[in-house]
Amino acid sequence: MKHLISKPKLLLPIVLLGLSLFSCSDQIYQTGFDEPEDPVIHDLSEWQNITPGLHSSFGNTNKHYSFRSVPVNQETNKQVCTGWKGERINLMFLLWSSEYQENINISPGPLFGSDNNIIDSTKITIHPLRYVLTNEFLSGCEYRSPDTIQASIVPDMLENNQVFNLIPQSVRPVWVTIDIPQNVEKDIYTGIINIKSGEINSQPLRIELTVINQTLPYPSEWNFHLDLWQNLFAVARFHKVEPWSQEHIDMLRPYLTMLAEAGQKCITTSIVHQPWESQTYDPFDSMIQWIKNSTGTWMFDFSVFDQYVKLAMECGITKQINCYSMIPWGNQIQYFDEDSADYITVTVKPGTTEHEAIWKPFLHQFSYHLEQMGWLEKTTIAMDERGLEEMKNTILLIQTTAPRIGITLAGKYHSEIQNDIHDLCLFIDPPVAFNYIQERVEKDKITTFYTCCAKPEHPNNFTFSPPAEQTWLGWYAAAQGYSGYLRWAYNSWPENPLKDSRFRSWPAGDTYQVYPGPRSSVRFEKLREGIQDYEKIRIIKKALKQYQEKDSIRQKFYNTLEMFSLENLSDKPASYWVNHGKKVLEELSGVVE
DSSP: OOOOOOOOTTHHHHHHHHHHTSOSSOOOOOOSSOOOOOOSOOOOGGGGGSOSSOEEEEOOTTSOOOTTSOOOSSOOOEEEEEEEETOEEEEEEEEEESSOEEEEEEEEOOEEOSTTOEEOGGGEEEEEEEEEEEOOOTTSSSOOOTTSSOOEEEEEEEOOSOOEEEOTTEEEEEEEEEEOOTTOOSEEEEEEEEEEETTEEOOOEEEEEEEEEEEOOOGGGOOOEEEEOOOHHHHHHHHTOOTTSHHHHHHHHHHHHHHHTTTBOEEEEEOSSOTTTTOSSSOOOOSSEEEEOTTSOEEEEOHHHHHHHHHHHHTTOOSEEEEEOSSOTTOEEEEEETTTTEEEEEEOOTTSHHHHHHHHHHHHHHHHHHHHHTOGGGEEEEEESOOHHHHHHHHHHHHHHOTTSEEEEEEOOOTTTGGGOSEEEEESSSOOOHHHHHHHHHTTOEEEEEOOSSSOSSSOOOTTSOTHHHHHHHHHHHHHTOSEEEESOSBOOOSOTTTBOOOSSSOTTTTBSSBTTTBOBHHHHHHHHHHHHHHHHHHHHHHHTTOTTOHHHHHHHHHHHHTOSHHHHTTSOHHHHHHHHHHHHHHHHHHTO
16 A cells, blocks of 8 residues: 655755754765654754753653754753662663764763662663654544645654764754662662763763562563554565565564563454555465365465464463454455455454355364463453444354353443453443443453544644653553553554654554564553553552551542542643652552552
């Protein structure tokens, strides 16, 4: 499918004009990053007041910093933070200059506590942020012409630490992650981040990290049910490797490992050709080969399916295998016909004899194969936004043919089938009654929520979305009793995701959360931060049950959770609620040590 977004017009003259305001020549400066040009015209006059040299300051991870605007009025060279053992801490600092700065090199030092306590510098990772093109929400899931939408650039991609340059009158945000070891001692740890430009050292940035006596489990042990759908075909296309070749498998491994380290629970598999038709830039092919021989007997080749499931499990995603789908969009099934030696596509609707004639043989053979592999109890047939009658017919067929296979649905709530769905994901708006979710929890059923391109505008996961909205999702899940969160696209990239996060139909960034490389994003790291908070809330909630005499503390805890609602989010931004929640959580973490 051809990508419909064209390059914004007149970008080069605009950027050159901005550079020449304070330049002595028309030199084209290089950042060291292959980034898009900024299509927005900026007033650069404020840079006249910036003293020469490289400036640095800690910033706010919940804010997008403009590439061309002086970022802060007062520089802050010390960051004070608190974390649990086993937690990942996110920090951000900013570099800016009115002049060209070459060969900027950043190196973190270790963090030293009392006695011989130390957090090694290998636990501190530096990621200069790269800017990508983005757009606006507009009407959500509708075609958008690039000629009628104001594009801009936003810092979202976490680049690996490398030497880079600052062009005149520009800003470079730098993301810092500190992975606190689980076996570290409770203590106050201090250290510095060294920043060097050419042969000149800037003022070092100082970190003071208080590690409290609470431990976050490993991601594989987190309760939060994270379900980000993987697109393996996008990886093959972008990296120019043959699908399911050894090169493809090797390429997939770091993507799946990154996802597992965020607590991912589900393996996304496609059991039919294009279960979502061609809505993504890289359509999904079937991981199972459907074959109809000359006698009319159905045969199925599960080798690719097995290959991917084994790989995902090796990378740490082991809880659930979701198979899309017995109700594909368009109700089409493609198979290889031995008589004609060609592929044939048929349309079969749930509830018809044709649908049953195709799917019964599949379910029999598939369930037998899953049992042989030891995966039957982990597997669900998954449906996405399908209607009630289609679901009722499909559920009946599964339950009468392969009753040990579970059922997953992302879509609307229907009371008629809710007890038949093992893993039910509901749209965030309208909210579901808390007692309904708790009823499912008591039956050991999974209930999550999702956001997408349609709505809401806030909260969401677009490249232009406020970063705190990603963290807010974890708090919302905890407050409303949800098992976790689903997002339809982990890596369904558009044509050139390293530069342009826009897509032909939906708000920019809707189709992916991480970049090729793999490279993480501000969005993905903030989502992971919210999942960590969900786990901390779960642990604190359990601990508070032992403190019956501290009713006021327990009430403060639950009052804080009640603040995380869609109604409150419409009054104040996600950053307000998240910052408030984190302060209370930090206070209670010390109380229940």
